[in-house]
Amino acid sequence: MDLQEILKQLGETFLDWKAMGEVIPKMFAVGLPNTLVLAVTSGIIGSFLGMLLALMGISRNPVARWIARVYTDVFRGLPAVLTILVIGLGFGPIIRHMTGSTSPYPMAIAALSLMSAAYIGEIFRSGIQSVDKGQLEATRALGFGYSASMRLVVVPQGIRRVLPALVNQFIALIKESSLVFVLGLLASEREVFQIGKDLASQSGNLSPYVAAGLFYLVMTIPLTHFVNWLDHRLRSGRPEKKEPDEAAAVVGKGAQA
């Protein structure tokens, strides 16, 4: 096999335009919406649960702290695929029995939410704990109770500081949503990865995987850059509004005249 043949074979394997052409419309119509539903829903639920865990983690009640600690250790310590399988296969039949729905989505979203909550909880907790103690003291000195002080002053500042880490967690969720394939998906339930996988096995060609990869990158790379931008902005503050330089303007006009 000479170099030309190798390149040709690789090209056919990864960049088969015909196979890609078939897969891309399906990605837009089915895969992308499904991936976004999984990632966004779990991201929102995970953020709420995460905030609850963070507040429990810093609570004065030792039982609440202990529950948050154990929860976080368990869900951060398990492989994502195992959690999705166990929750999906374990609770799926109960849901089916109760609602008649065979969709694996509710359980997949539950598993992704529970996992991301453990990470997001730690992110929020570190953010809240990094807020200067004087903020809580000053708020309480004005006459606010503990929960109002946390809600109005401490938590908003804490969240702001950890926004970059939070966006990283959303990126992880987009990628982990691909693991839902282990629960078995109907044609209409397939997300970006499963569509790539199906067409790859039908055609014996890896180009659909490449297409799936591109779809993930289109979702994650802008978020990565958004994180960097956000991080920079939070560090250095809002850019100063540039006042028009009056002197320069006059010179400019004069030069043109």
Place this chain on the structure above:
Amino acid sequence: MSEFASGTLTAKDIHLSFGSNHVLRGIDLHVEKGTTASVIGPSGSGKSTLLRVMNRLIEPERGDILLDGRSVLKDNPDELRRRIGMVFQQFNLFPHKTVAENVSLALRKLRGMPKDKAREEALAQLDLVGLKHKADVRPANLSGGQQQRVAIARALAMKPEVMFFDEATSALDPELVKGVLALMTDLAKGGMTMVVVTHEMGFSRNVSDSVTFMDAGVVVETGSPEQLFTEPRTDRLKGFLSDVL
């Protein structure tokens, strides 16, 4: 004539320990309505802790706190703190809110004022401290002295009966101290009841009506400024004054 609805504050036999550390060992302090009491003493003598106990940011273990002769230990501590304004060494402005929002937050959320009314009130308070023109900037864009004046406006907006100052000028660059002290002097002259924990001996001597010297959790001497500064009776106060003056 007082510009403020000031009250009389009394602390009786206040005790507090942090673990085995007996921080306050039976403190008595009486601040008559409309007067200014300064509390001086070395670092770690319990001055700042005393302020926090008197507005119940920290609950005393023993003793009583009275406002206008009535004990406030059974009251809701949040409501007590609405009656006592507090200004901190590190300003503690809310960095995520504008200057006007810093001042109006408690008016809106605790007094239930509508947004525009609360802003109007906040602007009036900022005008009193000379910072109305900074209403819409964030605290980070202000000098330390300006931040502290905003913090004073924030406390005054709640129309407190007593004001606490916890080393309010200690974190300021020397050239910014004067403006804050001038504002505190105006408040004192206006009839606000104030408890001022301070290292500014000039303020203590010239503005306050009474001076209390604390050391190691006890009140060592208390009296008029002349008395304490010109005729200290104890060696501890003499030693302290010779260190700081």
